Amino acid sequence: MMSQLTLDLNPDQMRRLMDLAAAESRTPEDLGREALDRFLQARQDDDPNARLPQDRHAALRAMIGLAKGGPADSSVRHDWRPEDEQ
Numbered sequence: 001m002m003s004q005l006t007l008d009l010n011p012d013q014m015r016r017l018m019d020l021a022a023a024e025s026r027t028p029e030d031l032g033r034e035a036l037d038r039f040l041q042a043r044q045d046d047d048p049n050a051r052l053p054q055d056r057h058a059a060l061r062a063m064i065g066l067a068k069g070g071p072a073d074s075s076v077r078h079d080w081r082p083e084d085e086q
Contacts, residue, residue, distance in 0.1 A: 007032070 009017065021028045 017028050017031060021031055024031070
C-alpha cells in the first residue's frame with residue numbers, strides 16, 4: 001500500500017513534468033517517485049548523518065538547559081515557572 005503526498009508545482013514545473021512524462025511514456029507520478037528516490041539516496045550518500053538517528057530523542061535531550069533563565073532540566077523541576085523566582 002502506498003502513501004500519498006501532494007505537491008504544489010508552479011506552471012513551468014508542471015509543464016516540464018508533463019512533457020517529460022509524455023516523452024518517456026511514463027506517468028508524472030512515476031517520475032516523481034524516481035526523482036524522490038534519487039534525491040533521498042543522494043542526500044544519504046552526501047551526508048551519512050542525514051539518516052534518522054537511532055536515538056530519536058537525542059536532539060531534544062541536547063537542547064535541555066539551553067534556554068536562558070530556565071531550569072537546567074525540566075524533568076527535575078517540572079513545576080517551575082518564571083514567576084517562582086521573583
